Amino acid sequence: MKPTILVIDDEPQIRRFMRISLGAEGFSYLEAENAARGLELASSHRPDLIILDLGLPDQDGFTTLQALRQWSRVPVLVLTARDAEEEKVKLLEGGANDYLSKPFGIKELIARVRVLLRDLPGQPPSTGTGTLDFGALVIDPDNHNVYFSGEPLTLARKEFAVLYYLASNHGRLVSHESVLTAVWGETHNEDTHYLRIIVSQLRKKLSDNPDAPEFIKTEPGIGYRFILCPEPSISSDSANPGPD
Amino acid sequence: MKPTILVIDDEPQIRRFMRISLGAEGFSYLEAENAARGLELASSHRPDLIILDLGLPDQDGFTTLQALRQWSRVPVLVLTARDAEEEKVKLLEGGANDYLSKPFGIKELIARVRVLLRDLPGQPPSTGTGTLDFGALVIDPDNHNVYFSGEPLTLARKEFAVLYYLASNHGRLVSHESVLTAVWGETHNEDTHYLRIIVSQLRKKLSDNPDAPEFIKTEPGIGYRFILCPEPSISSDSANPGPD
DNA sequence: ATCGAACTATAAAATTACCGTAAAATCTTG
């Protein structure tokens, strides 16, 4: 489904410019020439994003934004002719999501539109900031969710904690002790068998073959290493490139 | 909980400036003087937002961003000395969430930081009034009314408070502690049995089968999650819920 | 090469932790 963008601007040539540019980018397009009509369209058509020009003939831009924010949280990008910091701050704190001063490049406008649509709250399974996203594997500690190849994965608490700890240290070798301390606490930092069982269960759920593990590698006598970042080229013998 | 901001910049005076300004705004502050150290801190401390200066000594800013985006979706605000549109577009499409050219006003920077933190996916869906309207379920805290499938529901005070708290965070996992703290207060934030009983009664009144709950899901050992698919109605053409 | 020590993976049993709910006891509120 194409995202719909509502442009509220009183200058016909700007609207025309937007219509062409946004249309070419594959967005569905709506326009209004004043604030009243803009709010009406916002209410009736529920656009996915609003581009709001300040300095409309019928109403102050800040007031318009406030009216909109009474009932909607749709992302709003504000355009203005002036470049006053005071104004920017006021608008952004008043609920605008982004701000662009004229003259602006159309490429930048479109890039910012994309960002706002991309970061739309609650789009995919809503995720928190602590989320680890490896593409194929997404771990969201705030919601205690794991997605593997798009499918949600059900993990017990210890399983989740171990996977999260390993994934937080992706690429790095982590010792048995550090995992045990992090997940079970100081008192159990030598009970490596706890860890073995959880790792075994994790590999089962990740369909990771323990004889040739793709994700959770065993480092005999030391610990485990979680791998997922696509690190192709690095040949096996080359010296450690990182600062260690 | 104070949000934590990580500043990655090689110029000491900028870092100092940031430390003072952001600290004064009540943010928790972390800093790194190069990309390698920045990525390390991002991984180990999980900041809520990152301010990334381009033109770091050890690594290209775009590369740094890409490395970060391999596993994290923490919001990133990029700072740069140049004001080239090409670069802006590249960064924004590469996963940056906002972009600011030097020289910038500190007020604007802080406003943009606030916007990024405010618009995190999965924030409370409050829209002005306190009423939560999920279609099938309407919760009006002002009048202490609940309607379920059109029928009014009689809830005791604690029942109401718990339901309202869960519904305010719909879709998200809320811990036992947070509900207990919100409804019973700090002193009872470990008395999970209170909560179990209220949830049991709520499910009874919502005819929610606890073995396969539709609305209030249990996350063992952690808390609960309120789910309610929003009404799929709003047909594309005629339905006009707004003013006419 | 063979053996054994140290390590690993995992199945299965035993134990424990946690949940849901009923019912009794206590407290609130009108």
Add this chain to the structure above:
DNA sequence: CAAGATTTTACGGTAATTTTATAGTTCGAT
């Protein structure tokens, strides 16, 4: 006080964790 709300107490069921046990692997010394 009386009805209703809340807290306390208790118990059965289920799932997670820990314990126990077994089998396979690696590696070095004999």
